[in-house]
Amino acid sequence: MRILILLFSSCLAVSLGAQRISVAELESWLGDKENRPVLIDIRSAHDFAEGRIPGAINLPAKGLANRRLPPFGRVVLYGSGLGRYDEAGALAAMAEKPGIDPYLLNGGFAAWATGGRAVAGKSGLQPERPPMLTYNEAMATLPPDAVIVDIRPPSAAPPGESGSFAPAASAADPVADWATAVGRPLRRGLGSAAAPGTFGPVGGAAVNDELIVIVDDDAMRAERTARRLRAQGQTRVVVLVGGVEAILFEGKSGRVRAGTGITGEGTLDEIEF
Numbered sequence: 001m002r003i004l005i006l007l008f009s010s011c012l013a014v015s016l017g018a019q020r021i022s023v024a025e026l027e028s029w030l031g032d033k034e035n036r037p038v039l040i041d042i043r044s045a046h047d048f049a050e051g052r053i054p055g056a057i058n059l060p061a062k063g064l065a066n067r068r069l070p071p072f073g074r075v076v077l078y079g080s081g082l083g084r085y086d087e088a089g090a091l092a093a094m095a096e097k098p099g100i101d102p103y104l105l106n107g108g109f110a111a112w113a114t115g116g117r118a119v120a121g122k123s124g125l126q127p128e129r130p131p132m133l134t135y136n137e138a139m140a141t142l143p144p145d146a147v148i149v150d151i152r153p154p155s156a157a158p159p160g161e162s163g164s165f166a167p168a169a170s171a172a173d174p175v176a177d178w179a180t181a182v183g184r185p186l187r188r189g190l191g192s193a194a195a196p197g198t199f200g201p202v203g204g205a206a207v208n209d210e211l212i213v214i215v216d217d218d219a220m221r222a223e224r225t226a227r228r229l230r231a232q233g234q235t236r237v238v239v240l241v242g243g244v245e246a247i248l249f250e251g252k253s254g255r256v257r258a259g260t261g262i263t264g265e266g267t268l269d270e271i272e273f
Contacts, residue, residue, distance in 0.1 A: 019091060020104045023111050026076055030055075037074040042090045043109070047080065051121035053112050061090045071099020081108025082131050082238045083211055086141045106145075107209070107236055114235040130226035133213060133238040135251030138182065146211040148179040148186045151225055152218075152244070174247045175215050184213075212237040217244045 021029075029037050039056035041048050048058040059067065061079065075094060079085035087104055094102035105112065110131075113119055152175075179186035212234060216222040222239045229237045240246060 019095070019102060020106050021076065022106055023117075026105055026112070027117075029074075029076070035074065037076045037103070038072040040075055040077045040094075041109070042077055042079050042085055042087065047109075049121060051109070051113065051119050053078065053109065054118050054120045056120075061085050061087070064090050065093035065096075069097055069100065073099065073101060075100050075102045076105055077102055078105035078112070079108045080131070081105075081110035081143075081211065081236050083133050083142045083146060083213070084131075084137050084238075087143065089141075110235045114233060130223050130230070131238045132241045134241045135246040135249075138213065138240065139251070142182055142184065142213070143211055145209065146182075146184050146213055148175065148182075148184050148213050148215060150175045150186060150188050151214060151216045151222065153189075174244055178215075178247045210236065214239045215243055215247070219243065 026037075029035070030039075039053055041052050041056040041058045042061040042064065043058070044060055045058060048056075052058070056078075059069075077087065077090055077094060079087040079090070085108075087108065091102055091104045094100055176186055212229065214222050214225055214237065216225070216239075219239075222243060226237050226239050242249070242251075
């Protein structure tokens with residue numbers, strides 16, 4: 001019985017994986033007036049109001065499985081693309097509803113928003129704030145295309161030895177252990193000798209084809225790095241709230257420094273940034 005369940009789960013994952021489309025495919029579909037899909041934004045009402053793909057309707061992922069919907073036909077769902085929403089779960093829930101043929105937008109709103117595409121929402125200047133991802137959100141909804149980027153600087157060499165040692169040199173490195181636990185690749189630092197100060201996506205993927213999760217023990221440095229990457233066109237980048245400390249505490253009560261330099265206490269998910 002267990003083997004049958006595993007086989008069914010594997011087939012379902014393959015099926016849902018085939019129901020993902022790129023931004024370029026969505027643009028093509030939206031240009032087909034006769035078969036234009038229904039766009040559904042599964043983010044919170046607040047995020048939807050801040051910015052959305054024109055023509056989308058807001059149906060938050062939370063409670064979507066129990067919601068009765070009309071037979072929309074072809075539907076394209078999208079989340080933030082930043083690991084904050086259960087996009088795969090929303091796709092699976094929609095696949096169970098009659099009269100709906102759902103697809104998921106790879107990269108979500110972050111991928112759409114790059115490249116000068118039209119965005120609806122609030123107008124005027126908005127304060128720049130790098131997207132944040134809590135430990136618990138990462139454990140629950142981190143997408144398969146996420147890459148953990150540890151930007152902690154190399155530590156000084158022990159007495160009697162020369163050079164410097166990357167954080168990975170530690171026998172017990174929480175970031176490396178966490179990357180292994182969540183099954184995502186780990187990258188140390190940013191840039192290269194050929195292109196210092198730039199970020200080359202893992203595996204040669206194009207910009208925004210992967211979600212960059214920045215981990216550091218310095219909140220201000222993490223936010224500066226996120227801003228720099230976004231300025232380079234990498235819109236799918238988030239900062240892990242609490243950084244290394246969040247990993248050590250597994251998202252539970254502890255101490256974490258906010259981007260303002262203020263230290264707060266309590267559950268990491270509840271601290272306002």
